Amino acid sequence: MSGGVMGGLIPQPVLLGFGVLMILTGVAGLRSCVLRERLLARLERLRAGTAPSAAPETERRSLLSRIGAALARTPLVGSADRERMRKSLIAAGYNQPGHLYSLLGIKLLCIGAGMALVPAAAGDLLPSLIGAPGAAAQVVAGALLGWRLPDLALGRMRDRRLEEVRNGLPDALDLLVICGEAGLGLEAAVDRVAREVATAYPALSAELSATAAEMRVLSDRGGALNNLAARLDMEGVRGMATTLIQAMRYGTPLAQALRVLAGEMRAQRLARFEEKAARLPVLLTLPMVVFILPCVFIVVGGPAMLDVSRSFDSAGTSQQAHSSQTHSNPPHSQTKGGQP
Numbered sequence: 001m002s003g004g005v006m007g008g009l010i011p012q013p014v015l016l017g018f019g020v021l022m023i024l025t026g027v028a029g030l031r032s033c034v035l036r037e038r039l040l041a042r043l044e045r046l047r048a049g050t051a052p053s054a055a056p057e058t059e060r061r062s063l064l065s066r067i068g069a070a071l072a073r074t075p076l077v078g079s080a081d082r083e084r085m086r087k088s089l090i091a092a093g094y095n096q097p098g099h100l101y102s103l104l105g106i107k108l109l110c111i112g113a114g115m116a117l118v119p120a121a122a123g124d125l126l127p128s129l130i131g132a133p134g135a136a137a138q139v140v141a142g143a144l145l146g147w148r149l150p151d152l153a154l155g156r157m158r159d160r161r162l163e164e165v166r167n168g169l170p171d172a173l174d175l176l177v178i179c180g181e182a183g184l185g186l187e188a189a190v191d192r193v194a195r196e197v198a199t200a201y202p203a204l205s206a207e208l209s210a211t212a213a214e215m216r217v218l219s220d221r222g223g224a225l226n227n228l229a230a231r232l233d234m235e236g237v238r239g240m241a242t243t244l245i246q247a248m249r250y251g252t253p254l255a256q257a258l259r260v261l262a263g264e265m266r267a268q269r270l271a272r273f274e275e276k277a278a279r280l281p282v283l284l285t286l287p288m289v290v291f292i293l294p295c296v297f298i299v300v301g302g303p304a305m306l307d308v309s310r311s312f313d314s315a316g317t318s319q320q321a322h323s324s325q326t327h328s329n330p331p332h333s334q335t336k337g338g339q340p
Contacts, residue, residue: 068104077104085154090231092158093203095210107150114146115139161203162234168201169236170269172208173262180255186244187215207232221248236265 071077082100089099119138172193179189194208207228214224225241243261247254 064105064109065098065101066105067108068101068106071104071108072101085151087233088151088154088158091162091233092154093161093206095231103150103154107147110146110149111143112146114142114144114149116142118142118145162232164201164203165207165232166234166236167269168197168204169240170262170265172197172201172204173240173258173265177255177258177262180258186221186248186254187212190215236268239264 072082085103086100089095089103118141119135122138175193175196176189179192180186184192190208191212194205194212197208198205210231211224211228214227215221218224222245225244229238229241239261240258243257244254246252247257
C-alpha cells in the first residue's frame, strides 16, 4: 500500500500480522468462554442440586469480557443495542450476563482485524483512484465489516437454534400430553419431557429444563412460561405458553388443549417443509441455466455447427482454387482477322 495513508505509515506485512493476531485473539477468547460455561454446567450436574460455589464476577471474567465491559460503558453502544444483542444471545443459547461483554469484546477485535485486513487486501485500489479519501474509505469499510460480522454470525446461530426448537416442539407437546394423561403434574411433565428430548433436540431440552427449574422456584408458574416465550420469541412457543396458562387459570383439560396445539404445530411444520420443497425448482433454475443447458447445447448443436463449419470451409477452398486457376490461364486475345 505505497499509495495509501495506512501503507505509508505501516508496512503491509505488519497490517496482515495485526489482523491475523486480532482474529486469533477473538477465537481464543470465545473458545475460553465456551469451555468455561461447559465446565460450570458439568459441575452443576455433578453436584446434583447443591448450590455451586459462586466466584466473584470480576474474577471469572476473561480478558475479552473485561474489554467488552469497558466498551459497554462508552457511548458507542447504546441501551437499545445492548438489549437487542442480549435478546439475540439468549435466543442463541448464551444466557449468562458475561456473554454480552464477550460479544462486545469480539466486535472490538473484529474492528481492529477489519481495519488491518481490508486495506491490506484492497491494496492501492481506491487510493490510486481518489487519493487519500480512498485509503480512509478502506479503513472505514474494514471497521464497519468487523463491527457487523459478529452480529451476522450470532444471527446465524440464533436462527439455527430456533429452527431446532421449532421442529422439536410438536414432539415435545405430544410427550406432554402423554405425561398429563399419565397423571403427572405440569412441573414434573415438563422436566420429564426435557430429559426425553435431550438427545434429539438439545436446545429444546435446555429451554424446557430452565422452565421446569423456574416453575419450582417462582410462586407463579405462568411467569416461568412467559419467560420461556420471551427467551425464544416464537409463535409456537407463545401459543404453548398461552394455552398452558389459560388451562391452569380456568381449569380446562390440559391434555386436550395440548393435543390440539400439537396438531396445529405439526401442520405448520408440514407446511414449512412443503414450502421448502416448492422453492426447489426456482433454486435449481440458475444452476441448470449455468451448468446444464450449455452442455446440452454443445451436445445437441455441436455436430451441426461442425458440419456447417466444414461446408463453409470446403466452399471457400473450392472458390479459392477456381480463382487461382482462372488467374493462371488467362484467355488469349485475337485480332480482327483472326490472326495474332
